[in-house]
Amino acid sequence: MNITIKKLTPDLAEDYVHFFNTTPHNEKHNMKCYCVCWASNVPEDFDVSPNETVALQMVRNGNLQGYLAYFDGRVIGWVNANTKSECLKCLGWQWGRTAYPTDSEIDKYTKSIFCFTIAPEFQRKGIATQLLERVCRDAKENGFRFVEVYPDKTLTNESENFVGYANMYEKQGFTVYYETGNRRVMRKEL
Numbered sequence: 634m635n636i637t638i639k640k641l642t643p644d645l646a647e648d649y650v651h652f653f654n655t656t657p658h659n660e661k662h663n664m665k666c667y668c669v670c671w672a673s674n675v676p677e678d679f680d681v682s683p684n685e686t687v688a689l690q691m692v693r694n695g696n697l698q699g700y701l702a703y704f705d706g707r708v709i710g711w712v713n714a715n716t717k718s719e720c721l722k723c724l725g726w727q728w729g730r731t732a733y734p735t736d737s738e739i740d741k742y743t744k745s746i747f748c749f750t751i752a753p754e755f756q757r758k759g760i761a762t763q764l765l766e767r768v769c770r771d772a773k774e775n776g777f778r779f780v781e782v783y784p785d786k787t788l789t790n791e792s793e794n795f796v797g798y799a800n801m802y803e804k805q806g807f808t809v810y811y812e813t814g815n816r817r818v819m820r821k822e823l
Contacts, residue, residue, distance in 0.1 A: 634758060636710075637703040638767045645701060646692040650685050652701070652708035656752050668711065670728070671747040672696040673719035700767055702751075702760050709752040712764040714772075717743040717781060732813050733783070743779040743820075744772040748795050761797060765805055773823040780823065782807060786815045 641649060653667045667688035673696055680687065691697040702710030718740035720726055725747060746768060749761045769780050784799040799809075802819045811818040 634704065636760060636763055638763060639701050639703065640771070641692060641697060641699050641701055643693045643695070646689050648701060648708050649692050649697075649711070650688050652711060652752075653688065653750070654685065656750060668697060668699070668713045668748055668750070670723060670725035671713045671715065671720060672723055673698065673715050675723060700764055702764055704755070709755045710760040710764055711748075711750045712746060712761070712768060713748040714744055714746045714768040714780075716741065716777075717745040720745060720747070733816075733818050734811055739779070742777050743781050744768060744777045746780065746782045746797070749797050750795060762801055762805070765797070765801065769805065769821060769823065778823055780807075780821045781810070782819045784817050784819060786812075786817060 639645060650667070653665055657665065666683045667685070669683055669687050669691055672691050675691070675696055688697070697713070698715045699711060699713040701708050717735075718737065721735060721740065746765065749764065751760050772780050782802050783796050784802060785796055786799075799817060799819065802821075805821065807819040807821045809817050810820040
């Protein structure tokens, strides 16, 4: 399968929003999240309700960072990847990651992967792995020292486990750095 992966840029904002408008983030609940809870440098009083207008604004302002996977001109996948230090105040982090270890010096050299969304008909075809590989390659080229991920220990349903699977990360050289409750923090040194 010939997949093209593009870094999310303001000129791809419409593609990004169209993908979330047509692809449920969680099939079980048919929710549309637009991944706005994992955005950097968002003012504390900013409304991050998951809606198209907010998503467009965040992409155009560079607050949402990640990569889109295309097949035959259509977006079929997304990975949210951002600098860890820029997301420690984001809503997604505050919802459950505050117990994870942080280090202001290390975090600015750590790329965090918060979320994958793959179109249902393309799941289990290696799209998330290709996105992960691209994040790691670009992170290294951009001077990052680590890539960090946060897989769930208990979720097995693909449409609910948007953070990715530990075995996918292990195959790419990630190791467990920290564990808490039902989550792991896995890290790969670049």
